[in-house]
Ligand SMILES: Nc1ncnc2c1ncn2[C@@H]1O[C@H](COP(=O)(O)OP(=O)(O)O)[C@@H](O)[C@H]1O
């Protein structure tokens with residue numbers, strides 16, 4: 120029997136394997152779709168340091184199956200907009216994106232937004248409408264697109280140019296999709312709440328199919344420094360990347376090649392490395408044989424003297440914004456936030472920031488409420504598999520006078536040029552030793568401060584209780600004694616009560 | 628007819644009680660007035676401080692004193708409760724109202740002085756007893772359980788509404804309850820020349836039916852098991868004020884024996900109080916040797932009985948009269964016990980006509 124071979128396109132591959140991108144069922148799919156489009160909008164606004172203003176509307180179109188409906192999703196942002204020539208590919212070609220450069224972004228694979236559109240297309244057979252303006256022309260471009268799944272190409276159904284009277288800048292994405300909103304609702308609302316927590320400078324408005332309005336209002340217009348683009352660090356390079364760099368380089372010798380294309384490699388480091396790996400500095404990189412490239416990749420990882428990557432390509436929220444975001448969404452009685460110094464794993468820089476919130480609006484659930492974020496994206500699924508969940512679980516909390524039945528929320532934010540997701544859907548962080556260590560250190564830091572607070576609190580409470588006991592009983596003693604002694608006047612105990620307050624501190 | 632009228636001991640004692648409460652209140656008042664945290668001292672009731680006193684022939688508290696200070700966060704609540712209890716007792720005593728421990732527990736709630744439980748309020752009353760040296764019955768707080776008396780004693784009431792009224796304690800064939808009205812009454816006169824205290828109500832009734840009070844010129848008391856404190860102090864009064872000898876009849880087992888002992892020597896629980904015991908009372912039976920001598924129907928001693936006998940053998944109260952050790956040994960030897968009702972095997976009147984006269988005269992069985 121003859122075997123048939125066929126090549127499938129990237130879009131075909133992801134269409135056939137849409138589970139791995141998170142589109143596992145109608146409830147999950149609608150959640151992931153909203154999230155991917157919203158994240159593109161956030162990225163688009165933040166890249167220009169514009170405080171995001173995002174309007175999301177999900178409206179009912181028709182019944183689909185017993186449990187699912189067809190909805191129309193409409194997401195509008197005030198981001199950078201997309202030049203018209205890129206629009207079809209940005210929304211109609213899988214693995215096409217502007218975020219392959221090395222810097223911290225939410226999107227990573229050039230995949231998320233298009234997967235949502237693709238999912239909408241296969242469930243409703245309708246085209247998506249993309250409307251965008253970069254604001255610097257007086258035109259608005261509107262495309263009706265579908266994706267040619269087999270060829271991984273956009274099909275332009277319609278294209279319109281509108282007059283931009285008001286100088287509008289931004290993007291509107293609109294498409295239909297099948298889903299189960301009722302089941303997805305709790306996760307979707309949780310997603311917005313947590314997104315608002317790590318994006319306290321964003322305005323989010325969500326109108327759900329029932330017409331309910333959810334508004335998350337910014338508390339600041341200060342935004343974190345946007346990340347700077349950076350070159351790959353030698354420790355994070357693989358054969359594939361190295362081959363690509365060789366293909367595009369204009370350098371004709373190894374020293375220049377290393378200096379030009381790698382992060383934190385200067386003249387001296389390059390020379391030392393070439394000596395270490397036995398390569399002549401004058402060698403033309405384009406002349407490297409395949410085995411040499413493999414060897415070079417290995418040596419890049421082995422060489423000890425590369426400087427660690429710097430963190431300018433990262434854009435952590437910072438303690439102030441983290442505090443603002445947590446306060447805004449949880450309104451705790453007490454809050455510690457802290458940011459670790461940058462660190463690296465496998466050539467990728469990362470920063471851990473953490474907040475621990477106590478009391479106030481933090482619910483008492485019998486265990487810690489954990490909010491996990493990576494590059495300002497809330498991670499809502501598979502909590503128990505996440506590295507921070509494990510670190511939190513294995514911590515000796517009693518040392519800090521903390522117990523899980525207290526109203527405590529822990530907010531963990533990891534930013535990196537490469538977030539170590541375990542799956543294509545952004546669900547949870549893999550357990551990498553370096554990251555685990557940083558999270559554990561950071562957790563100890565905030566726990567220590569919380570511990571101080573709780574001790575102080577306990578002291579204040581005990582003191583209040585003491586005083587209340589004395590103020591309850593002393594007047595009665597005076598009253599009963601006066602009756603027994605048959606005296607009219609009740610002895611004055613104010614002085615005694617005062618002395619109890621001063622004397623309270625050193626007792627016990 | 629012997630006319631024995633004590634001086635108004637009841638009224639006098641009531642005055643002392645009221646004075647002691649007033650003194651307690653004044654002490655606290657003066658300390659507060661001088662701007663210091665009041666302190667109350669009282670003998671410690673911890674076991675190390677309970678000693679047997681061979682002179683008074685009862686348990687008494689030793690030298691150790693505990694101090695309760697309103698300055699101490701852990702003391703201030705019980706201190707207040709004690710002051711409240713004193714005030715409440717003062718009210719009961721001066722208004723001649725009676726109350727029970729249960730009542731105290733509930734009354735406190737009216738003053739927002741809620742006790743966590745009955746035990747806590749009982750403890751505070753015991754504290755008040757310890758501080759003042761008077762028993763709660765003196766403060767008109769009585770236990771729930773009651774015992775009874777029957778016989779030719781005329782008493783004069785002091786309770787409100789009955790002042791001046793008299794009653795002869797043969798008036799009612801079931802006997803008269805030993806309650807607050809009786810224990811606060813004065814003794815007017817009696818023809819009796821002895822007191823017989825009986826462990827069980829059934830035998831007490833039998834004795835009345837069999838006219839024991841006339842035949843033996845006796846006041847009969849039903850203890851109802853372990854005699855309540857007011858009954859014990861009443862027996863003491865009968866002995867002291869009327870000079871009547873007291874004979875105690877119990878079941879022939881370690882528990883009956885100890886019922887007699889507590890009437891004679893008091894209990895460790897009441898070591899902070901005086902005048903509850905009657906050291907000259909005697910245990911007349913049923914002894915272990917009676918079981919042998921009168922060939923009474925018996926039950927075997929069980930493990931708990933035997934364990935109890937070994938405990939009692941070491942108890943200081945069982946050292947002063949050879950009778951106790953002799954009978955303990957005998958119990959352990961025969962390993963048997965008998966109830967008072969066991970005499971019924973010889974007919975309904977045997978115990979009254981044969982056993983009782985022998986025992987009262989201290990004679991062995993007449994053959
Ligand atoms: N709302 C938007 N505003 C501006 N650019 C967008 C927007 N949405 C998508 N894009 C562009 O489309 C590209 C593809 O998006 P997507 O398929 O979600 O992949 P990714 O976000 O991983 O790059 C993005 O890299 C970005 O350049």
Ligand SMILES: [Mg+2]
Nearest residue numbers: 159226231232
């Ligand atoms: Mg994206």
